[in-house]
Amino acid sequence: xxxxxxxxxxxxxxxxxxxxxxxxxxxxxxxxxxxxxxxxxxxxxxxxxxxxxxxxxxxxxxxxxxxxxxxxxxxxxxxxxxxxxxxxxxxxxxxxxxxxxxxxxxxxxxxxxxxxxxxxxxxxxxxxxxxxxxxxxxxxxxxxxxxxxxxxxxxxxxxxxxxxxxxxxxxxxxxxxxxxxxxxxxxxxxxxxxxxxxxxxxxxxxxxxxxxxxxxxxxxxxxxxxxxxxxxxxxxxxxxxxxxxxxxxxxxxxxxxxxxxxxxxxxxxxxxxxxxxxxxxxxxxxxxxxxxxxxxxxxxxxxxxxxxxxxxxxxxxx
Numbered sequence: 001x002x003x004x005x006x007x008x009x010x011x012x013x014x015x016x017x018x019x020x021x022x023x024x025x026x027x028x029x030x031x032x033x034x035x036x037x038x039x040x041x042x043x044x045x046x047x048x049x050x051x052x053x054x055x056x057x058x059x060x061x062x063x064x065x066x067x068x069x070x071x072x073x074x075x076x077x078x079x080x081x082x083x084x085x086x087x088x089x090x091x092x093x094x095x096x097x098x099x100x101x102x103x104x105x106x107x108x109x110x111x112x113x114x115x116x117x118x119x120x121x122x123x124x125x126x127x128x129x130x131x132x133x134x135x136x137x138x139x140x141x142x143x144x145x146x147x148x149x150x151x152x153x154x155x156x157x158x159x160x161x162x163x164x165x166x167x168x169x170x171x172x173x174x175x176x177x178x179x180x181x182x183x184x185x186x187x188x189x190x191x192x193x194x195x196x197x198x199x200x201x202x203x204x205x206x207x208x209x210x211x212x213x214x215x216x217x218x219x220x221x222x223x224x225x226x227x228x229x230x231x232x233x234x235x236x237x238x239x240x241x242x243x244x245x246x247x248x249x250x251x252x253x254x255x256x257x258x259x260x261x262x263x264x265x266x267x268x269x270x271x272x273x274x275x276x277x278x279x280x281x282x283x284x285x286x287x288x289x290x291x292x293x294x295x296x297x298x299x300x301x302x303x304x305x306x307x308x309x310x311x312x313x314x315x316x317x318x
Contacts, residue, residue, distance in 0.1 A: 030089075063253040090246060094234060103238070108251050110235045200271070232287070232290060
């Protein structure tokens, strides 16, 4: 009696084995690219996974269901090689530029970060004019100052435009590799640089890690005070049909998640109290209102975008 049922059961089991791999193959893989760039991404130590880029990436992976997710760590140059090859890759926190739009789809803004600053040793403060802010164009025109920056990194439209103007200068030192920020800070401490361009939270993080917080200060870049373009960055995916579909889904997630405490706190954790006060105002008034992917301006400047002037207490070095 039992023998009559053995064959059908075996056949059914075989059919299940055939169907399961096919269904598994339907799940596409999203490869999320990271760089060694604390506190944006932190891969090691007690704060591993707690960088603000890592937290937002985790939120997107949780909400982007129906996909397999994998993460790779590579330098920025390799990031853009993979984008240009059309691989199924994405990365969070990228500035939109005309050059990048040729090979990447961008989401609505996924990050609000304070704009790039000039980081210097306190004992060199006088060499930069002894004021809490500088014109970067003026600094880069000087032959007695050497400034460091990361190769292939965007610092926002205004800063990028100035860097292009001074491209090729012997007084601009670019670095590449896995630990861009730390390498630049080490060069600064060895007097190989007079200053470096970075974000305020990078200064605080690296200063703490290297035990040099009392020796560093940040100077506001005046050209970055003309609008919020240098504060906003997006998720980028390869410019193909796959990337278009992923970005459409990411936009829906961002419109919901950006208002959450977890999302906002991911970046606030790395700011000082004065910066948090500024940040929350701009987060509410600008970031949460930025729900549309608009064409990039065609003109050479992003000035005149309606940015509220910072009051005198907000112009202190961070």
